[in-house]
Amino acid sequence: MVTRDDDLFAQVLHHRIRDLQPGDPIPASIDLASTYLLPGTPSTHHQYGRWTNPVWDELEAALGLLENAEVVIFPSGMAAIASVLLTHLHTGDRFLLPSDGYYTTRILAEKYLVPNGVEIELCATRDYAARDFAGFRLVWIETPSNPGLDLCDLQDVVARAHAAGAIVVADNTTLTPLGQRPLDLGADVIISADTKAIGGHSDVVFGHVASRNAEIMTAVRDWRKFVGAIPGPFESWLILRSLESFEVRFDRMCTSALVIAERLEQHPAVAAVKYPGLASHTDHELAQRQMTRFGSVIGVTFADAATAERFINDTPYIVPSTSFGGTHTSAERRARWGDAVADGYVRLSIGCEPTEALWSAMKGVLDSLA
Ligand SMILES: Cc1ncc(COP(=O)(O)O)c(C=O)c1O
Structure with a gap:
């Protein structure tokens, strides 16, 4: 269709x-x-x-x-x-x-x-x-x-x-x-x-x-x-x-983000995951109604700032940087700018890397943090 x-x-x-x-x-x-x-x-x-x-x-x-x-x-x-x-x-x-x-x-x-x-x-x-x-x-x-x-x-x-x-x-x-x-x-x-x-x-x-x-x-x-x-x-x-490649990029990013959000939520090193595409999101039903994609940005909370920093800096396919929506997966602790979020809260922007290569890189670091 x-x-x-x-x-x-x-x-x-x-x-x-x-x-x-x-x-x-x-x-x-x-x-x-x-x-x-x-x-x-x-x-x-x-x-x-x-x-x-x-x-x-x-x-x-x-x-x-x-x-x-x-x-x-x-x-x-x-x-x-x-x-x-x-x-x-x-x-x-x-x-x-x-x-x-x-x-x-x-x-x-x-x-x-x-x-x-x-x-x-x-x-x-x-x-x-x-x-x-x-x-x-x-x-x-x-x-x-x-x-x-x-x-x-x-x-x-x-x-x-x-x-x-x-x-x-x-x-x-x-x-x-x-x-x-x-x-x-x-x-x-x-x-x-x-x-x-x-x-x-x-x-x-x-x-x-x-x-x-x-x-x-x-x-x-x-x-x-x-x-x-x-x-x-x-x-x-x-x-x-x-713009020529925007639809392809965004499709990959959103598809990967959902897969990765689901897996992050199951990982013992992660305290909480916030993503509108997850059934656990308070407004998941609203997300399904008003959004056609759930987006490429995931909120991931770790126990503390140090653990979050290790996830960001040690994962080979994560670029520590501000901003989101790029072809490279990137992440940062938003508390460093004074946003009202937990110290261990990471804004993770999923990029266009092949999904399994990206998850495998993340999992390697997460396993060492658990
Ligand atoms: C939601 C949102 N709106 C607006 C802006 C501002 O965009 P720019 O940095 O291109 O001025 C940003 C930048 O991070 C943003 O995240």
């Missing part, structure tokens, strides 16, 4: 090729121009490099197909987040964001929104279920939360937040559109740090905003144009190139 995601991804791979003429290059070209030939009254699409770029057009069309929405690209996930927050929150507005989500979003809000009269409130992702959204201008969702991997019910939160008059934005970085589609569940906007699985090769920092609301997208596109937070043509091209 061909799923909708299968069909969409096939279109992502082929859409530009349909319009090629004999002799045209198959891949998109990189256009480095900062300015374009522009005689007389300006009427061409490309005029100046801060406003448009042919590679941006290619990438926004491809990501737009994938998201089934309009897309504006940015030079980082944070630039994408800032474009939405700083265009939609003003003096007197109230902003709800997760206390357990990606910490830099909170720092951005505290440093640049609060001094401008925006009131922020924090709520743990699981507590969104009981939260009253009355009076909020904007509600931010991150499910699964990063790094704790807690969930909230997107459809329920969106419906209640909309009834209260709020705009709903979801950070969909961890799952990507191939793992979860917040826009289909009613969210107004998604942001994605494409630095993670969509870029996937640990060689480019990037982001995008997607929405089916033209007014929101005009505000976001204008922000990029006038603030000048624009992605470089080469970085845009790298993401376009990465």
Whole structure:
């Protein structure tokens, strides 16, 4: 059976090729121009490099197909987040964001929104279920939360937040559109740090905003144009190139993650495993309902920091590094950044290594820790 995601991804791979003429290059070209030939009254699409770029057009069309929405690209996930927050929150507005989500979003809000009269409130992702959204201008969702991997019910939160008059934005970085589609569940906007699985090769920092609301997208596109937070043509091209293998990479990563999460849970050296795909996850039923894949990130808790560090540093196919979603399996103790997780909590990002080779490397170290 061909799923909708299968069909969409096939279109992502082929859409530009349909319009090629004999002799045209198959891949998109990189256009480095900062300015374009522009005689007389300006009427061409490309005029100046801060406003448009042919590679941006290619990438926004491809990501737009994938998201089934309009897309504006940015030079980082944070630039994408800032474009939405700083265009939609003003003096007197109230902003709800997760206390357990990606910490830099909170720092951005505290440093640049609060001094401008925006009131922020924090709520743990699981507590969104009981939260009253009355009076909020904007509600931010991150499910699964990063790094704790807690969930909230997107459809329920969106419906209640909309009834209260709020705009709903979801950070969909961890799952990507191939793992979860917040826009289909009613969210107004998604942001994605494409630095993670969509870029996937640990060689480019990037982001995008997607929405089916033209007014929101005009505000976001204008922000990029006038603030000048624009992605470089080469970085845009790298993401376009990465997109070609994204579905294959993500499939391998999510498939391996489920196998490895199940085995980690059985291993005596491991104190606890958190992964939405496991029956033991508190919100596994919700995960099955709202996610199409369970993702590539696993939360693994060891007895203490020292044991966790040995697992991270001694496993041959684990790269000790921050970030996730790359082709190489990577891991870090999130307590080292001050996240509210146990000292022995490891965020493990499963990469594209053959599953059994990866598990065998992990098991060798785990057996020595048990
Ligand atoms: C969930 C999430 N959102 C946003 C970001 C920010 O992305 P970037 O580092 O590309 O600015 C990150 C980065 O780690 C992230 O994990």
